Amino acid sequence: MLHQPEGRIPGQCRRNFSPPASRAISYDERSCNSQQAADAIEREYEAVELRVGKYATLEESETYALFADTVERLRDEQNKRQQQLDQPVEATREE
Numbered sequence: 574m575l576h577q578p579e580g581r582i583p584g585q586c587r588r589n590f591s592p593p594a595s596r597a598i599s600y601d602e603r604s605c606n607s608q609q610a611a612d613a614i615e616r617e618y619e620a621v622e623l624r625v626g627k628y629a630t631l632e633e634s635e636t637y638a639l640f641a642d643t644v645e646r647l648r649d650e651q652n653k654r655q656q657q658l659d660q661p662v663e664a665t666r667e668e
Contacts, residue, residue: 603658610651618642 620626621640628636 603611603655606651606654606658610647613647614644 617640621636622627624636627639631639
C-alpha cells in the first residue's frame with residue numbers, strides 16, 4: 574500500500590481557495606487531483622490482486638485487459654480535469 578500522509582483520508586484533499594478576483598489555481602488543487610487519480614488506480618490494482626468486484630469471475634488475460642482499460646480511463650479523466658484547471662478563466666464583463 575502507498576504511504577498516506579498522517580491524518581489524510583484517501584480520496585480527500587485539503588483545498589486552498591484563492592480569492593475569486595484572482596481565480597488562481599493553487600498547486601494544492603493540482604496535487605489533489607493527481608492524488609485522487611493515484612488512489613483510484615491503487616484501489617483498482619488491489620481489486621485485481623484480490624480478484625474481487627468486477628475482476629472476481631474473469632480469466633487472467635481478461636482481468637489484466639479490463640484493468641488496463643480502467644487505468645487508462647482514470648488517467649484520461651485526470652488529464653481532462655488538469656486541462657480544465659489549466660485553462661484561463663474567461664472574464665465576464667457586466668455592461
